[in-house]
Amino acid sequence: MKCLECNQELGYLDHKHSIDVLGIELCDHHRIRIERLIAQNGTSLEAIQLYYGLKKEGVTGMLEWWDGKKTIDIAISRVKLNIEIDSAYDQITHEQAMNNLEQVMHSFKNGFTTIRIPHFLIKHNLKETVFNIIGIMDGLKNYIKVI
C-alpha cells in the first residue's frame, strides 16, 4: 500500500491508522495535512474520499477552493465544475435550500456548473460516483469546445 499523495510505501500500522481515521491511504505527513484541513474548514470525510477517488483516476481537483463568495468542497477548474457534498438532505431548511440555489446561480453566471452529491453515494458507491463525474467532465469539455 502506498500514500495516495506521494506514493511512499506505507507500513502496516501507518496504513491501518490512516484507513481508520480517514478511510484512505496516506502517509503520516499527508494524513496530518488532511487532518489539519478538516480541523480548519470542517471538511467532510466524504469530500476527502471523493477527492482522492478522483485523483486515483487521474483527475486533480482542488479541495476547499475559495471561489470569491464561498468555499467549494471540490473544484475542477479546467472544466469549470464545482462539486458540493451534501451531508444531510433530510435536515436541510428552506433557507439553506434557497442559499444553495443562489450559490448555484452565482457559479453558473461565472461559467461554473455545480453538482451536489449526497454523502451516502460516496460512502457506498465511490467508484460509480467517480466514473459519473468523469462522464460529466467529458460532457463539459465538449461543451466548452463548442462555445
Ligand SMILES: [Zn+2]
Ligand atoms: Zn504521502
